[in-house]
Amino acid sequence: MAPNPRVVKACKAMKRYGIAERTVIPVLKNLLALYDNNWVYIEDENYRVLANAFFDGQNDECEKITKKQPFQGKPEECKPQGTNNSLMSQKDQPFAPVNDFGGCPEVAQEILPVVLADDKITDPSSSLPGMLANYDDETPVTYQRKRKLVYQEEDYSVEPKSGDTTFNQIGGCYNGESIADEMPLDDAPLAIICPGKADPSNSNDSCMDTRDLEQLHAKKRETNAPSRIELASSSGGEVKISLICNSPDVRVQSLDAVLKAMEEKCLRSYKITDTTFSLKVMKDICECFLSLGTVSSSGDTVNPEKRSSTVDGNEMSKQLVVADSRLHKKPKLNSTLNFSNGSAKFQNLFQVQPSIPRFEVSKSLVGLNKIGNASFFLDDITKGEESRKISLVNEINNECRPAFNYIPKNVTYRSAYVKFLLSRISDDNCCANCVGDCMSQEIPCACTGETGGLFAYMPGGLLKEDFLEKCMLMNQNLSPNLFYCKDCPLLRSEDSRVSGTCNGHAVRKFIKECWYKCGCSKGCGNRVVQRGITANLQVFMTPGGKGWGLRTLENLPKGAFICEYVGEIVTNTELYDRNKRCAGEKHTYPVLLDADWGSEGVLKDEEALCLDATSYGNIARFINHRCGDANMIEIPVEIETPDHHYYHLAFFTRREVTAYEELTWEYGIDFGDTRHPVKAFKCSCGSKLCRQNKHRKRTRTSS
Numbered sequence: 118m119a120p121n122p123r124v125v126k127a128c129k130a131m132k133r134y135g136i137a138e139r140t141v142i143p144v145l146k147n148l149l150a151l152y153d154n155n156w157v158y159i160e161d162e163n164y165r166v167l168a169n170a171f172f173d174g175q176n177d178e179c180e181k182i183t184k185k186q187p188f189q190g191k192p193e194e195c196k197p198q199g200t201n202n203s204l205m206s207q208k209d210q211p212f213a214p215v216n217d218f219g220g221c222p223e224v225a226q227e228i229l230p231v232v233l234a235d236d237k238i239t240d241p242s243s244s245l246p247g248m249l250a251n252y253d254d255e256t257p258v259t260y261q262r263k264r265k266l267v268y269q270e271e272d273y274s275v276e277p278k279s280g281d282t283t284f285n286q287i288g289g290c291y292n293g294e295s296i297a298d299e300m301p302l303d304d305a306p307l308a309i310i311c312p313g314k315a316d317p318s319n320s321n322d323s324c325m326d327t328r329d330l331e332q333l334h335a336k337k338r339e340t341n342a343p344s345r346i347e348l349a350s351s352s353g354g355e356v357k358i359s360l361i362c363n364s365p366d367v368r369v370q371s372l373d374a375v376l377k378a379m380e381e382k383c384l385r386s387y388k389i390t391d392t393t394f395s396l397k398v399m400k401d402i403c404e405c406f407l408s409l410g411t412v413s414s415s416g417d418t419v420n421p422e423k424r425s426s427t428v429d430g431n432e433m434s435k436q437l438v439v440a441d442s443r444l445h446k447k448p449k450l451n452s453t454l455n456f457s458n459g460s461a462k463f464q465n466l467f468q469v470q471p472s473i474p475r476f477e478v479s480k481s482l483v484g485l486n487k488i489g490n491a492s493f494f495l496d497d498i499t500k501g502e503e504s505r506k507i508s509l510v511n512e513i514n515n516e517c518r519p520a521f522n523y524i525p526k527n528v529t530y531r532s533a534y535v536k537f538l539l540s541r542i543s544d545d546n547c548c549a550n551c552v553g554d555c556m557s558q559e560i561p562c563a564c565t566g567e568t569g570g571l572f573a574y575m576p577g578g579l580l581k582e583d584f585l586e587k588c589m590l591m592n593q594n595l596s597p598n599l600f601y602c603k604d605c606p607l608l609r610s611e612d613s614r615v616s617g618t619c620n621g622h623a624v625r626k627f628i629k630e631c632w633y634k635c636g637c638s639k640g641c642g643n644r645v646v647q648r649g650i651t652a653n654l655q656v657f658m659t660p661g662g663k664g665w666g667l668r669t670l671e672n673l674p675k676g677a678f679i680c681e682y683v684g685e686i687v688t689n690t691e692l693y694d695r696n697k698r699c700a701g702e703k704h705t706y707p708v709l710l711d712a713d714w715g716s717e718g719v720l721k722d723e724e725a726l727c728l729d730a731t732s733y734g735n736i737a738r739f740i741n742h743r744c745g746d747a748n749m750i751e752i753p754v755e756i757e758t759p760d761h762h763y764y765h766l767a768f769f770t771r772r773e774v775t776a777y778e779e780l781t782w783e784y785g786i787d788f789g790d791t792r793h794p795v796k797a798f799k800c801s802c803g804s805k806l807c808r809q810n811k812h813r814k815r816t817r818t819s820s
């Protein structure tokens with residue numbers, strides 16, 4: 118077979134630096150694996166990446182060099198080779214030898230051994246770590262990087278071991294920390310876990326000469342079948358990262374040890390001090406993999422049909438199975454270790470935190486929201502405030518943009534007493550000792566106290582069926598779960614002289630989510646509402662004269678979080694004043710936060726709160742009322758504060774909702790009650806259970 122001309126060219130380019138072809142090939146292979154066979158990165162700037170692989174002192178395949186070559190440049194970050202290259206622009210790390218042979222290869226004929234004098238290279242700003250500081254001496258001298266494992270600024274100083282005069286440029290070690298820790302020694306892709314002690318090149322007295330290393334690696338190449346990384350996901354929403362290393366001298370490490378090593382490496386290389394960083398990185402990979410596979414950029418839902426593709430390149434093959442994401446699972450990490458015939462398989466199974474599980478949109482409905490038919494269309498009513506765009510479309514009449522300001526979170530108006538004081542959250546109200554995902558622990562965390570020791574959510578974020586059923590039962594109109602205040606803040610605000618019987622407030626079940634004072638991570642399964650909107654929604658002009666409404670553009674399962682009701686937090690007195698000023702407005706937008714008014718005696722005015730979304734609000738302000746059989750339910754959610762004067766009002770689906778169905782909510786208003794903050798309107802919900810229709814029928818028959 119004819120040699121690959123690109124390989125030939127790369128070898129030629131390296132030959133100019135005195136690097137033999139047989140030395141170039143394995144390094145090239147590694148780089149190709151690393152860059153997904155993308156030659157452009159390797160060929161860029163006259164093979165700078167490839168040259169760097171030899172000259173930054175990290176490549177153990179580098180041949181002995183015979184003539185000194187000064188090298189100057191910026192201190193290079195000690196990044197694991199390859200990983201940083203794939204993340205950062207190479208331009209950030211100039212390969213800048215004095216002779217500029219990166220740019221003008223003809224100038225530099227040979228590369229010379231570096232010679233260092235340790236007293237001249239301790240200033241990281243004045244010398245490239247691991248690069249030449251003093252090259253007067255003809256004696257080949259190599260160096261080592263001094264790496265500190267402390268969580269501080271990296272130390273670039275170079276310290277040869279006392280008594281050492283000759284080191285080769287690779288394989289050096291300092292204080293037991295091998296440079297091999299920072300990069301793979303053989304053909305293995307970067308992520309392969311190479312054990313330390315079994316490999317003589319990693320031993321502490323490893324200042325071997327290049328011939329020894331050559332032999333060692335030649336032996337390794339003989340015995341090692343190619344190693345590889347596999348990334349796959351299942352229809353269950355799991356993503357699996359497999360690192361498969363077919364080396365007889367691999368010793369499988371515990372996942373904890375691997376994460377720790379990775380954290381140390383990331384810490385040194387990227388100065389990241391978050392100790393759970395590596396776990397997050399792995400989860401992020403999985404999450405990106407899933408979200409890329411499940412949500413198209415246009416927001417279209419994805420056909421759950423599985424696809425798979427195999428990319429072959431330099432013994433690294435990936436099989437990518439795009440998940441249909443129907444069953445999203447909690448973030449959970451399992452690690453399994455398999456041994457067979459001397460090969461080791463290290464597998465991490467991540468079950469990643471989802472958004473709402475998405476179902477396929479029925480084909481007949483696609484295209485319903487064509488912009489072409491619309492008299493008005495807004496691409497994103499949230500103005501980028503939410504993590505996904507929410508369009509607004511009017512295909513019914515000529516009404517344009519509704520006049521309000523989009524806010525993604527509640528804001529306090531004047532008098533409302535809402536203080537998010539962490540000190541007010543006692544240890545009983547949070548799970549300070551938890552780590553990662555509370556839902557993956559055997560014993561439910563303290564935050565489940567509110568929900569009887571059980572999480573309200575299932576892994577993946579849907580509400581548990583029985584919790585949802587209980588909430589629905591409690592919310593049923595005219596249910597026995599009504600609390601009557603002795604001194605109703607609503608009546609007080611209405612008119613201080615009025616006293617009378619309170620109309621009753623529905624007692625509701627609360628969800629309590631983990632928050633800042635909890636030890637768990639942001640990806641914890643008990644944090645759903647606080648992560649915000651994930652469903653594909655649209656504000657649209659309803660055909661039935663209700664004004665604007667909210668609909669879903671994708672099928673949604675039962676128990677899915679849709680959005681919270683966001684507005685200005687006002688006291689009832691403030692709302693009463695506002696209502697008086699705005700009397701006669703067609704639509705009104707306040708909701709009471711009265712779910713727990715019964716738990717305390719008499720509420721002060723600044724504690725009796727409501728949300729007014731008239732001028733400031735989110736998409737929930739467009740949700741219309743439907744009597745009896747609305748497809749959403751509102752559930753109070755405690756996040757920041759354990760007292761229930763202030764809470765979040767979150768909407769969840771009560772049943773499966775089909776794409777393009779309007780999302781509705783039972784306002785719970787008595788159409789005869791003039792005191793309710795949402796002023797009675799002529800209901801056109803269209804439900805068979807419509808209370809106003811019944812009322813009208815009753816009044817017709819009695820007259």
Ligand SMILES: C[S@@+](CC[C@H](N)C(=O)[O-])C[C@H]1O[C@@H](n2cnc3c(N)ncnc32)[C@H](O)[C@@H]1O
Pocket residue numbers: 519662663664665666703704705706737738739740741742743795796798799800801802
């Ligand atoms: C919270 S807003 C809902 C969004 C509103 N449709 C709009 O255009 O902005 C509540 C108002 O919507 C109207 N509305 C909600 N549900 C309705 C229904 N079932 N029938 C008639 N009007 C309704 C009423 O005017 C009510 O005051």
